[in-house]
Amino acid sequence: MEEVGRIFGDVGLGQFQLSLAHPVERGDYLTVIDEVHGKVLCQLDDLKRKSDLDLEHAGALQPTDEGAIHESLLGAARIVGYRDPQGLVKIPSIPFRPGAHVYLAEEPLIADVLGLKHHTNSGAYVGMLRNHNLKVELDINQLVQRHVSVLAKTGGGKSYLLGVLIEELLRHKVTCVIIDPHGEYGSLRVPAEKNGSNARFGVESQGFARQIQEYSPDVSLNPSAKPLTFSLRSTDPRELLVFMGLTNLKAYLAPLKQIIENVATANPDFTVQDLVRAASVGEGAVAETLHERLEYVEQTKLLGPKGTSLAELVKAGEATLINLRGVAPDVQELVVARIATTLFENRKKNKIPPLFLVIEEAHNFAPQQGTATCSRILKNIASEGRKFGLGLCAVTQRAARIDKTVLSQCNTQLILQVTNPLDLKAIAQSIEGLTPGMTDMIQSLPVGVALVTGGGYHTPLFCEIRPRATRHGGESVQIVPA
Ligand SMILES: Nc1ncnc2c1ncn2[C@@H]1O[C@H](COP(=O)(O)OP(=O)(O)OP(=O)(O)O)[C@@H](O)[C@H]1O
Ligand SMILES: [Mg+2]
Incomplete structure (x- = not known):
C-alpha cells in the first residue's frame, strides 16, 4: 500500500486530521490500519496548504526566497468504516492513534466497504467510481420503490444522466412513463455515435426503438408521436x-x-x-x-369519445414518452395530472405493472410556492407511491423551487453540479449524510460527475457517469456555426 501521510492532533471517532507527504485529491479514498479491526476505509474531505509566510513578508518576497518558505499539506478525513464479520459497515469505537500511517485505499477494500457489486440482476450500471475502475450500479428495486431525484444547474447533465438510467431500466424491462416537456427523449431510439470513452466504460451503442412509444397532445409539432387524447365524458x-x-x-x-x-x-x-x-x-x-x-x-x-386507453399508454417493459413540446404550460399541468392520477389509481388496483414515472422540469409540476394542477397527485405519489410500486423520478434545475415533500421523499439523489446557494441549501437540508466538504464539492463538479446518495449505498459516492448507449437529445442549440 502507498503511504500518503500521518494522523496528527486531536483524533475524533468520525474524522481526523492528517499531514500529507504526497498530494492527494479531495474525495480520494484512504486507509488506516486499526489495531482491532484491520483496514478501515476513510475519505479525504478537505485539504489545506499551511505555511509560515505571513502577509507582511509575502509582499516583499523575492524569487530567491521562495525555497525558504516552510509549508505543509494538511488534510481532513472522514471515516467511512470497515465491514464486520456479519457484513455490516461499522466505524471503530476507539479513535485512531495520532501518528498512525495513512495509505491510499486499494480498490478491493473500497469495493467491499462501499458495497460496489457488479452485474447483479437488479443493478442499473450508471458509471464508475470517480478516479477508479469500479462500476457503480444502482439498485433498481430501491429506485422504483423509494423514488429518485436528479438535481443540477441548467446544462449540468441531468437529461444525459436520466437517459443513462432509462437505458438501464429498459435493459431490465422496467416499465417507464416519461413526462418530456422538451421532446428530448425520442433519441433513446437511436444508437449513439461511438466516442473514445466507450471502451473504458464498456458501453456498446444500442438503440431502444422497439421499447419506446411516444404520445403527444400536439402531433402537428411532434410528428414522431401518436396523438394523446382524453375522454370528453370524463373531462369536467x-x-x-x-x-x-x-x-x-x-x-x-x-x-x-x-x-x-x-x-x-x-x-x-x-x-x-x-x-x-x-x-x-x-x-x-x-x-x-x-x-x-x-x-x-x-x-x-x-x-x-374514448381517449387514449390505459393499455395503449402503459406497455410492460417499455417506456412511454409523453412529449409536451409546444404545449401551453397549464395544459401540460392538466395532462400530467390526468396521466399521474390514472397511473396511480390503476397501480393501486394492480391493473398495470410496477412502473417508474419520470417528471422532467419537476419544479414546474410540483412547485414549492403556488400550485400546479398536478401538484397534489405528485405529492401523493411521492408519499404513498412506494406502497404500490409506483416510483417517482423528479428532475429539476431548481432544488429550492420544487415541493419539499416531493424532494424529501426521494431516497436516491443523483446530484451533478449545482452552484446556486439556495439550491445547495435545499439539497443539504434534504439529504442525510452529506458532509460540508461534499456540499462544497457539488459546486465544482465537472460535467459528467455525479454525487450519488442512496440507490443501495450507505454512504454518498462520486460517480463518473458512463457514456450513453443512445444518442443524447438535449444538445445545446448552436447560435453561431462552429
Ligand atoms: N456524462 C456526460 N458525458 C458527456 N457529456 C455530457 C455528460 N453529461 C452532460 N453532457 C453534455 O452536457 C450538455 C448538457 O447536458 P444536459 O442536456 O443533460 O443538461 P441538463 O442538466 O439536462 O440541462 P437543462 O437544465 O438545460 O435541461 C449536453 O450537451 C451533453 O452532451
Ligand atoms: Mg435537461
Whole structure:
C-alpha cells in the first residue's frame, strides 16, 4: 500500500486530521490500519496548504526566497468504516492513534466497504467510481420503490444522466412513463455515435426503438408521436376550460356548464363538435369567446369519445414518452395530472405493472410556492407511491423551487453540479449524510460527475457517469456555426 501521510492532533471517532507527504485529491479514498479491526476505509474531505509566510513578508518576497518558505499539506478525513464479520459497515469505537500511517485505499477494500457489486440482476450500471475502475450500479428495486431525484444547474447533465438510467431500466424491462416537456427523449431510439470513452466504460451503442412509444397532445409539432387524447365524458367543465386556455372561471364556467348540460340532455354521447355547434348560437362577447375556444379544442383533437386507453399508454417493459413540446404550460399541468392520477389509481388496483414515472422540469409540476394542477397527485405519489410500486423520478434545475415533500421523499439523489446557494441549501437540508466538504464539492463538479446518495449505498459516492448507449437529445442549440 502507498503511504500518503500521518494522523496528527486531536483524533475524533468520525474524522481526523492528517499531514500529507504526497498530494492527494479531495474525495480520494484512504486507509488506516486499526489495531482491532484491520483496514478501515476513510475519505479525504478537505485539504489545506499551511505555511509560515505571513502577509507582511509575502509582499516583499523575492524569487530567491521562495525555497525558504516552510509549508505543509494538511488534510481532513472522514471515516467511512470497515465491514464486520456479519457484513455490516461499522466505524471503530476507539479513535485512531495520532501518528498512525495513512495509505491510499486499494480498490478491493473500497469495493467491499462501499458495497460496489457488479452485474447483479437488479443493478442499473450508471458509471464508475470517480478516479477508479469500479462500476457503480444502482439498485433498481430501491429506485422504483423509494423514488429518485436528479438535481443540477441548467446544462449540468441531468437529461444525459436520466437517459443513462432509462437505458438501464429498459435493459431490465422496467416499465417507464416519461413526462418530456422538451421532446428530448425520442433519441433513446437511436444508437449513439461511438466516442473514445466507450471502451473504458464498456458501453456498446444500442438503440431502444422497439421499447419506446411516444404520445403527444400536439402531433402537428411532434410528428414522431401518436396523438394523446382524453375522454370528453370524463373531462369536467373546469378541466375543459384549461384545455380551452381560459382562466377566468367567474366569466366562463357557468355559461360553459349550461352549454354542456343542454347538449348532454339531447345526446349523452356528445362530441366537442356538438359543443361548438351549441356555442355558435349564443350571443355576446362571452358566448363568442366560448365558441372560438371550443373550435380551437376541436382542432387539437385532444378530447375524443374514448381517449387514449390505459393499455395503449402503459406497455410492460417499455417506456412511454409523453412529449409536451409546444404545449401551453397549464395544459401540460392538466395532462400530467390526468396521466399521474390514472397511473396511480390503476397501480393501486394492480391493473398495470410496477412502473417508474419520470417528471422532467419537476419544479414546474410540483412547485414549492403556488400550485400546479398536478401538484397534489405528485405529492401523493411521492408519499404513498412506494406502497404500490409506483416510483417517482423528479428532475429539476431548481432544488429550492420544487415541493419539499416531493424532494424529501426521494431516497436516491443523483446530484451533478449545482452552484446556486439556495439550491445547495435545499439539497443539504434534504439529504442525510452529506458532509460540508461534499456540499462544497457539488459546486465544482465537472460535467459528467455525479454525487450519488442512496440507490443501495450507505454512504454518498462520486460517480463518473458512463457514456450513453443512445444518442443524447438535449444538445445545446448552436447560435453561431462552429
Ligand atoms: N456524462 C456526460 N458525458 C458527456 N457529456 C455530457 C455528460 N453529461 C452532460 N453532457 C453534455 O452536457 C450538455 C448538457 O447536458 P444536459 O442536456 O443533460 O443538461 P441538463 O442538466 O439536462 O440541462 P437543462 O437544465 O438545460 O435541461 C449536453 O450537451 C451533453 O452532451
Ligand atoms: Mg435537461
